[in-house]
Amino acid sequence: MLSQLQPIDIIVLVLMLLIMPTAGVIVALRKKNAEQYFLAGRSIRWWTVAGSVFGTNISSFHLIGMLGIGYSIGFVQAHYEVVFPAVLLLCFVFLASYRRLELFTLSQYLEVRYNEAARLIYTILLVLIILVQLVGAFYVGSITLQWLFGGSDFAISYEVGLLLIGLVTCSYTIWGGMESIVITDTIQTLMMLAAGITVAYFTFSQPEIGGFAGLLSLDASMPREAQKMHLYLPASHPNLPWTGIFTGLMLQHCFNFTTNQFLVQRVLAASSDDDARKGIIASGFLKLMIPFFSISAGVAAYYLFRSRFGNMDFNSDGAFLKLVETVIPSGVGLTGMILAGLTAATFSSVDSMMNAATTLLTLDVYKKYITPRASDRQIVRFGRLSIVAMVVASIAIALWTYTPDRSNNFFLKVSSQLSYFTPGIMVAFFIGVLWKRASAQAAVAAMILAPLYGLLAEWIYNGALSQIPAVAATFGETLNFMHRVFITFVLSSLTLIGLSLTVYPNTQFDGFNKLQVDINAGEVFRGIGLFLLVQGVFIGIIFSLDVSPKQVAVWAALATLSLFLLSSRRARTQPEPTQPVRAGIGQVWIDNHFWAGLLTAASVWMLYYFA
Template sequence: MEQLDWIVIAMYFVLLLGIAAWVMSKKQKDTQDYFLAGRNVGWFVVGASIFASNIGSEHLVGLAGAGADSGMPMAHYELHAWIVLLLGWVFLPFYARSGVFTMPEFLERRYSPKARWFLSILSLVGYILTKVSVSIYAGGIVFQSLLGIDFWTGAILTLVITGVYTVVGGMSAVVYTETLQTFILIGGALAVTFIGLNHEAIGGWSGLKEIVGSEHFNMWRPADDPRYPWTGMVFGGAIVGIWYWCTDQYIVQRVLTAKNVKEGRRGAIWGGFLKILPVFLFLVPGMVAFALSKQGVLQYDDANEVLPTMVKTLLPAGIRGLVAAGLLAALMSSLASVFNSCSTLFTIDIYKKLRPHDSERKLLRIGKIATGVIVILGFAWIPVMKNAPGTLYDYLQSVQSYIAPPITAVFLLGILSKRINATGAMVTLYTGFGIGLFRLVLDTIVTFSPGHEFTGILGDIIAIPFSHFAIVIFVISLCILVGVSLSTPKPLPEQVEGLAMGTLTPEQKAEVKNSYSWVDIATSVLIIVIITSIMLYFTG
């Protein structure tokens, strides 16, 4: 890094902290201000915040690494823009109508307080195993690869810088700084892609295809592929995608900040457009890095170091500083988002249930303390991730494949059918989580005992690709949910009215119809057309 690079990075951080200071200058009167930015955010900021929250460390480190390691199969997970549309068109109207802060709170309205408790605790555990630990780990890698700073020092720096404006500024600081970070990140990643593709050792898009081979360009691996079967990528990926984009506090909290359903839906559509970009911003640069390494231009020891190594090696001074700022921006963006979501879940869904009469001031303080505890627990899980086989992105998707299916089933059928009840939901959540936890334990044993091999039925279970295992858990969850619900009494009217399809009043139906126009429909269809075209192009 040269002097000009450091100047660019410093200018970025001054601008970032300036935005955070402006937000902090505005009084946060209550928890709605702190956790949902006063529910007064427009569609452009909502969509940018969705994108910036999603595009974080797992993409900078993991997705680029996956592009170098295996090519395009992981693009299936990145082309989930159509699922973001489901959030805006199907789920959001029910969430907004219920007036909830959190997804566990919605489950309490739809099912029971037990469902709220279960999802609150499960979500916090999931964040520790995935989002928090992944972000900290990736922060250490980026600082080490790009700036030459020790791994743990870099991880702590990522935490400290992000924690300051997140804890003090709340959700408003998060969504407005994320809007800035979105454009810096896109510009930086595009610079890496453009310069890498046009390197003399590659010679553009056709040269890249020739060097890396058709296998790297193929999204559609055989159904019996041990790592990325297309059946698992499509169907298992959709199950995880619905959980992540439509039921996870981390993402849904962004649309809940919108002024109304119309702004929230348009924010989801805008976020859907942005979500198409990661294939070209991270997977393609990963393949470029693989091509450059085959040509002897680039060297890296670990696929997770691909993007920082490209920035350090290929880019000129000044641009290198801008891209470095973009990488750091995305790291902090994803970490800031999960900090705020964890804080919201613990404060609203756990602490407030135990101490309902505490003041708003005390709730804000508790939320900030909760963030610190979550960070410490995330640190403790990093050794498991460091030893996990494959890239960081593989690890993330595998853990999410074990957590997501029962939650997806309970939310999806809870909204689509008024007959699904609390008993069915609880049995499904307990059973689905138990199966997923069992597989995660097996994976962890293999991670720490590389020479250990399971035999018999355990060997058969561990041999199932994680994406196929998500389908297995989901099918079991659906059967349990429907079977138990139909064999037990119907839910009470207050558990379904306005919260499930088939229960809306004429006024509520009219309200939904008035919340969109032909522009919203046309742009949504355009997203589907673009996704389909990309999937057809990358067929090997």
């Protein structure tokens, strides 16, 4: 297909790809101190926060893979884009404390709340996690570029793909730092959205599909077991069990949006709390769009291909390019625009991971232990050298571990196991901000023991519990990673709470007081309880009255939105805060409360409507 690119496609492709490094280099020409280099001078606006968070979170592998999963499995993959619990936690629980402390890294937060050991453990774990993910991003990115441009005049080898990704991202990241990254991420987001929405538009416009409504009708005409526009699979499903989706997967979302340095760093760089909140909420809306233009387009491709090509089987990863070949008009530059969007997405996560890892290495290792009196110039120079070192190391490892079949790549397998470490990190943050008696020693123990708990849970389940027929029939023959994450989170929480109450009591509360927390834990749990109560009522109606989830979807969404509006009204009637440090927090809450409620309501509607 790509060998048939028209001249207009090539022109559009080249021009669009030149925008990224050009914009990044222009920004990089400005002289920068440490705060400007690592946090863009804390000056980025909400739309740039949204674009950068989305660009950091989504890559070409996600766009192509999401459509492929929609083609092969169905709409259930949309759960990976329903992130409202994580967005709410970041916006209204963690954000004010993060920004009030004027942090560079989230590890500094753990040092304030607990001790230096907690900070060091977080730094070590996050640098390792980012390095593994960076190697995977280089590996998959290069293979994706090979695949996208294979057979055309732009065909490249795996080695050239690695160097291209490294050179393009380094061209603006090394000199421009965070400011260059957020600008290019925003451009990449626009290009990705343009590519994905264009493919979806022309797919839904095909007469065999008849628009999105036509797709829903077409899917509904199939036997229930053959329908694809549904969100729930059995608890025993090996990949996407519904029980794991509402436990471990939501916890993973919370890790990514609230305690993961390379995503939260954009929030730390915002010009104000208001911009930070608006940006993260807007990114939640952007992610919620993905199921409707990527995953559903994959479902439409399944029906379209069946209609036009009969029972011919297409590889799910190849569904995207086959769809482009089938539905996109040639000779008008749209194919070039789509390829530019996918290529841009290849770079969008790499630059953010590089910047986050070097921020941790520079501030938490170099400045903390090697050269405590380092000047801004020395700090920025070390940061730039760290980026070069990370890129060289990532490319070298990606070359060393190369296999033509990416499913057999060692580092991708390691990357899939990183969730052993994340529950302990989440527990240290979550309980630390909500419970003043959480002690430093207990938090360190929870972070260290978390991966051991995960391995133990798998060993017990796979070796013993799965041998019980009823258990295996309910939850599968092996322990799904989502279930394992939830079990690990619970055990780590019990460890932190238990040790804080017994062996390592915390009686001073110094770290907790330094956070100057505005959110009362009782209010947080009361809000969660009300939300679950409302959903319980509607779920009860569905099962007791034999009502279709579609029939209550709008009402459940409106009831959810009303909870936010009532809470906002209560906030307006509260007296103004008397402590200067809290000034303006209530007003920011009110300003963003409606949009947070609308995001949650839209997510709730989707969870019911596509049940």
